[in-house]
Amino acid sequence: MRPPMPEEDDLERLADHLGDPEAQYLGQALAKPGMTTTTQNHAAGLLLGLHLDNWDKLIHGAKAHGRRRLALNLGPGTRYIILGALDAQAVCRTVHPTDYALRYPHTTDYRAHVAAGHPIRVYRFRLAPGEGYTAPTEYLLHDGSTDGQAEPSAMAFWLGHWPCGVLTTLK
Template sequence: MNLAIAHTDPAALIERCQVTGVRIAGGEPEYEDGAVLPSGLWRPLTGETAARLKPTTDTSDSTLVELIRLPDGPPPTSLAGLADPLGDPDAVHLGQAASPAEALTTTPNYQDGRRIGLHIDNWDKLDHHAKHTGRRRLCINLGPGTRYLLLGDTDIQTICRTIHHDPASRYPHTDDLRAYIAGGHQFSVYRLRLEPGEGYVAPTELLPHDGSTEGQLLPSTATFWLGHWPRGVLPALV
């Protein structure tokens, strides 16, 4: 299952997207040993790559990445209620996360504060067979700074099938991603720019991901929801 980013304007996607490889953290105080990180030397997206990222007729809503902006009109009475009219009455507001400026990746572990790098979410506690059916995450950048969404190009189901003889009995984990990269498998990470008021809907239970404020002088805060949303519920950026 390939990374698929909804877009109708390839030039708009190319303008806000770059790609690089990954490296493994080791002996870096701010990171867990073994964390998977962008290697740097970001390259511009090519037209050929943008075409490969376009969804096909087989791409389900639950596996699709969408870059979105807040809708026009008056804001909701509370931020937590923003997702109420989007089509899933059971959507959950997860709250907010503040990210410092100049962070290569943003998510810490909550035991010692070290960052975990690219990772897989597990809110829905799904096994290998069902991982692609999880809720998607809606994120809005509240600013004040620009931030990025980092996305790996290989989903965790494919990763588990590659490194485990019996993936059907497993619950995919970030450790599987780390083992996959340590085993020398090819892997690319895409960086998608999000200005304040912009965001994404993405299958973070399925795709390795994180936030980033690399190269940004201002911090930013993101707010998050989980839900089963059909594609196109918010205005598209690309």
């Protein structure tokens, strides 16, 4: 049975009590069923695919300290999060061995890494309606997916610095 979802007006405030008074509500994204990846580049009219967020525009040495993404699947369908297992700092050091400290790790670094023949393991995690995640999307390659699903899925997103252990449940 699907848990009750927050009302539209309550979504912006949903993360308020989780320990970061500066948390930022980013809004919602609806994905049609059957999408291998879900993040759109609206300017180009294309899907981004696996990518690295850059909300905080952090240089190599600070990249691991960026805000984390909190996401909640609003349904009605199942959604997946796809996460790469190799962090942005490691990729940046490999692609730019002489000047990585001056770089801002970016999705293009991951593309160069793979083009040079280096593998990146990815994992896909299922999120039923009412389930969510926190992830360092500034630090790990990621995207959403509705591949193999018959229903669309809406996600709500926030960015913040949440203390360890505070996100045991949103119920």
